[in-house]
Amino acid sequence: MHATGRSWGRYPVTTEKVITLSDRHAPLPTSDVPMLPLGNARSYGDSCLNDGGILLATRGLDHYMAFDPATGVLTCESGVLFSDILDLVVPQGWFLPVTPGTRFVTVGGAIANDVHGKNHHRAGSFGHHVLALELLRTDGTRMRCSPDENTEWFDATIGGLGLTGVITWATIQLRRVAGPWMSTESHRFTNLDEFFALSRESDRDYEYTVSWIDCAAKGNALGRGLFSRGNHAPASPDRRPAAPARRLAMPLTPPFSLVNPLSLRAFNQLYYHRQRKPVVHATTHYAPFFYPLDGITQWNRMYGPRGFLQYQCVVPPEASEATMAELVRTIAAGGGGSFLAVLKQFGDRPSRGLLSFPRPGATLALDFPNGGAPTFALLDRLDAIVDGVGGAVYPAKDARMSGERFRRYFPRWEAFTRFIDPGMSSSFWRRVME
């Protein structure tokens, strides 16, 4: 079946043949055109696309294989969604060791992008919690990889962008929790210095930290935002938990982007001022804390038919404060702004993967409606700043970085090429190898 491929950013639009995998014991199909594993297509740009090639859809590989409620060790096929794992394990006192800002990702996709969450400063990235995985290559070989078996392959496959072969199953170590509740705090900050101070102060006592910043604000308000921090709460929290929100849906793609400079400024203003007190304490279910956007099904459609571009970078610790200020100034001056600007300090734990994105420093994630050339020009300006200080841009969210820059951001790319399955490729990979 040929289908129009779209990632979560709905840009670019590609054509590929989709083949569904449903039996982990079966060999991969043979083909003359390159193949690429596909998880749940929650990557934004083109790293989960393969124009003119084949996508091997892994969502049908969705069986649990073993779970020990005493140790929290879970083995499952790679197409199992984080949302399903949570439904299974939270009632038994366990939680994902690391989770991105959406629970609709597969285990395979989470490994292949070595995803990070709000607890990076404590837990590192998802790859740190993978105890073992099986890699299936197009030539039919199967390899069990772990921190002490086929280690090189393990390190290439974590953050390996699907290029080393199909991960058929993985074993992960979950984290103990008392229940589904979180104790959270939200602090208003008025500038980036306050953000960095709050972040330093919070990293020791709070497992999860993340901030939203108002990217439309200029002048005195530049760099203001809300700092959110939290911990898993005891089984019966002392505060009455807030009721879970209703699920909304974006039923169709509007003919133009609902996100424009006007709506952006209004949204950011409202969001910042919604919190009246400087600090708000709350007890909430884990879902709104970790996955605020999952409450609106297909929210990505609000950007209209041209889609949008995500941009996430990390800049080294020494340069963090000055560089973040420069990035925020550049965005605000561009006038486009960003709806969801998320700022966080990564911890020091080195990532395992040869192409893993997380590294020490501060990371900023933004999204921009696809406004054509001006948007691309703005992102190039941001890239120049990031590149200048030795930072990096996240492939899972990229549709446009240059090959030259990719190779500087990921200096181990050459070592990685040895592990690429000759039958695999992606739109992203062809672009950055040009």
Place this chain on the structure above:
Amino acid sequence: MQRVLIIGATSAIAEATARIYAERGSRLHLVARTPARLDTIVEDLRIRGAADVGRDALDINDLTRHEAVLDAAWTALGNVDVVLVAHGTLPDQKACEASVETAMAEFATNATSTIALLTLLANRMERAGRGTIAVISSVAGDRGRASNYLYGSAKAAVSTFLGGLRQRLSKRGVDIVTIKPGFVDTPMTRDFKKGALWAKPDAVAAGIVKAVDKGTPVVYLPWFWFAIMTVIRAIPEFIFKRVSL
């Protein structure tokens, strides 16, 4: 705790249904043709919460083994509250037109085998005086169409058989549920182009469990197929014969 027997348990729709029963903590007994695929499913259902999962292999066309397979199921489960019959194939209509052998073999898989099995099942459930037999038929059985009338006529046979069985067993405390899915995205329909009318197996499974819980006699899944088939059935034959569907 419900005790559930599933025939054709490796079917995508059956598996999605089994997951719902597993999450409820039911005891399951799965019968399917391909044992290797069954291993994967059994382990998964245990982790999802099934109280216990038994298994057995059966080619449904091996009618001589039906009784033994049911004996084993009853032994494993003690008694049976719900039976789901889900096996099936989607025959190549053109191939069925070209070969009597192919046509009869496909009819056997989709109709004769099911009727044989239901004959034994009906007597067992009648003796128990309780329980539900749910069988996956299809909207395709509602009217013969050029594109798949071998399949359609087999499903029509099953639906009609179930109608009679329902009358017979309704006085005996046994519910008969005829399930008529529309287009479902499963391995059976892998090569079809999917559009807005297509449903996912989990959605159909949820509808199956609901119908079994309520003892709904005939259920179209998703519901809008009831409307579509009402219209299709109402078209007079002299017009219908010229329509290409």
